Amino acid sequence: MNYHTLGHSDLSVSDIGFGTMSLPKNDKEAIYTLQKAMDSGINFFDTADLYEQGRIETVLGQAIKGRREDIIIATKGGNHWEEGQQGWYWDPSKAYIKEALKASLKRLHLDYVDLYQLHGGTIDDPIDETIEAFEELKQEGLIRWYGISSIRHNVIREYVKRSSIVSVMMQYSILDRRPEEEMLDFLAENQVSVIARGPIAKGILSDNGESKIPEKGYLDYSAADLKKLFFALKAQTNPTRKLEQTAIKYVLNHPAVATAIPGASRLSQLEDNIQTAHTEPLSQSEIEAIRSLAKASRYTEHRE
Structure with missing residues (x-):
């Protein structure tokens, strides 16, 4: 396993992380x-x-008992919800950010x-107030x-300019190359690391990905586009x-990316993720082939 420093922090994170949203029930x-x-x-x-209204934090807290010093825990807040209630609303206020963190700590025991993240955000938020909450x-x-x-250019740039964030979590995969356009280099230049979520794109970028292709497609790919790309990627892998x-190796190729966090709802998926650390790095010809096959899309919203 390789480890990378997260931004300008003192946290050394495994390049293969663990996204807990899809843990076994x-x-x-x-x-x-x-x-x-x-x-x-x-x-x-x-x-x-927000994950299963706190259950995932509780389970993770139980799993790390006795191993805290070896583990880096990241959680997120900003979506206001109450136990036993359906639905949530966005609340980046200082009071709620602090309240939510303390509730998370209780569930995690x-x-x-190690890392607390704003779980979303818009340019109309009280950003300075939110930053003040984090700093306190x-x-x-x-x-x-x-x-x-966040994937919003305007929000990311404001936090980089006005705060001491060490990371930005964003969706990044062969099927979603939008971060490559501007964000990855910008964040690297500012010593802010990327935590890449969704590197396998809901299972589409897996050996059995043909069966995972949604009828409605994925982002700006139609189902037919995805099927064609799936077989092309398989042929050159x-x-x-x-x-x-x-797919995981691809997102880790950019120096801005400190860790990729595929999920694992089954042990076999985890074993594949773990084995990724021991596979050969992508060659430059592989990277170029992937980029020639997959769209280099761009963000069109939330830029100003």
């Missing part, structure tokens, strides 16, 4: 899966208060989290560092790697 199985990941050298686990939580020792989860491993 059975708690015992979920805890076993998480601990299997820890045993493999994965040390970065990303969660959020932790005194602090840091001073209080309840978080070590903070970041945001190094035979020593599964397609999902090539």
Whole structure:
């Protein structure tokens, strides 16, 4: 397993992380899966208060008992919800950010989290107030560092300019190359790392991805486009790697990306993710072939 420094922080994260949103529904199985990941050298686990209304944080807290010093925990807040209630609303206020973090700590059974992230955001938010909340939580020792989860250019640029974020979580994959247009180089230049979510694109970029292709397509790909691209990628993928491993390696190729966080709802998926760390890196010819096959789309909204 390789490890990278997250932005300008002192956190060293495994390049293969663990996105916990799709954990097994059975708690015992979920805890076993998480601990299997820890045993493999994965040390970065990303969660959020919104995932199954807090259940995922609770399960993760149980899984890391006795292993806290070896693990980097990231969670997210900003979506206001109450236990037992349906629905949520966006609330980036200072009061709620601090309240949400303390509720997350209680579920995780932790005194602090390593990385706390704003779970969304718009340019119309009270950004300075939100930053103040993060800075106070840091001073209080309840978080070590903070970041945001966003694909919005205007929001990302404001946080880079006005705060000390160390990371931006964003969707990035062979099927969603939008971050390559401007964001990756910009963040690298400002010592802010990318946490790449969705590197396997809901399973489409896996060896059995043909069966995962939605009828309505994915982003600006039609179902027919996806099927054609799937077979083209399979044909040029190094035979020593599964397609999902090539997909993860692709997003890790850019120096801005500190970690990719594929999920794992089954142990076999986790084992494939773990094995990715031991597969050959992508050659320059592979990278060029992938880029010639996949669209280089761009963000059209939230730019100003």
